[in-house]
Amino acid sequence: MVSPALAFVAVATGVSGALLAAPVQWSRRASDAPRSGRFVASLASAGRLLRPPGAPSDLRSRIEAAGRPAGLGVRDVMAAKVAAAVLGGCIGLPLAALAPGRLGLPVVLFSPVAGFLTPDLWLGRLAAERARRVRRELPALLDILRVTIEAGGSLPWALKAVGDRADGPLAREWRAVADEVGVGVPLGQALDGLAIRLPQPEIRAFVAALHRASRHGAPLSDTLGAQARAARFALARRIRDDAARAGPKLQLVVALLLVPSVLLLVAAALASALLDGSADALPL
16 A cells, blocks of 8 residues: 555646646637637636626736636636546546555545646746746837837837737737727726736836826836836846746755655665565565
8 A cells, every 4th residue: 555655646746846847838729728718718608607706906907917818807717617527536536546545635625726726827837837928029110119109100000010919918908908999988087997908017107107107297208218128128127037036946946856756666666576576576
């Protein structure tokens, strides 16, 4: 019983370490995001029958930061969480039956919790990838916006023009701001909505700079030029910081998860050989 338990823990630890050391890249592929959104929407359709509980106060902002994937709302995500918890419990039952010793009970208890939290992790991955794309696009689009305004266009018209000629989450949000202004929404209110949908510090600084320029009558071209330089500097600093943190994170995962999983497998083999009482069964 000892060696199967060690082997089970070793496999679970090794899989966790592999996932952390080499994260799945599905969220970085644009073709996979709609597919995962349709799957979560299917879970939401099933979860509505289970009467999902009330949503946390920050769920709406997290959905907006993720770009409202598949048009999901707060109730949809909560329904998907409930359905994922039920699905996790159904998957955990056969896994618990296969787990050796007393590990079946933790598997049964952990599976619904993992299922309930999976939509939150999915939203977090989408929001993080969206934030990365926005930060990469911001300096270049700010320069194009500055040139467009210098050519004689208003800010809503320039946002619409740049958004129509570019692709990506930032360009789409700029088009959305221009469309809102076109149907009568005040520009300041539309920009505040932009800061809610894209809660990155660079976007908040961009919106605040536009508000200041509007209040004090400062030239927009100078404001946008300064914002482009600041965004480019912030992007370079973030890239350096991410590169500096990547090495220690990888070493931590290897030291705490991958190496112990190998040692546990060796311990499982040794325990099996010793309990069998056969020295010939020891691995060489």
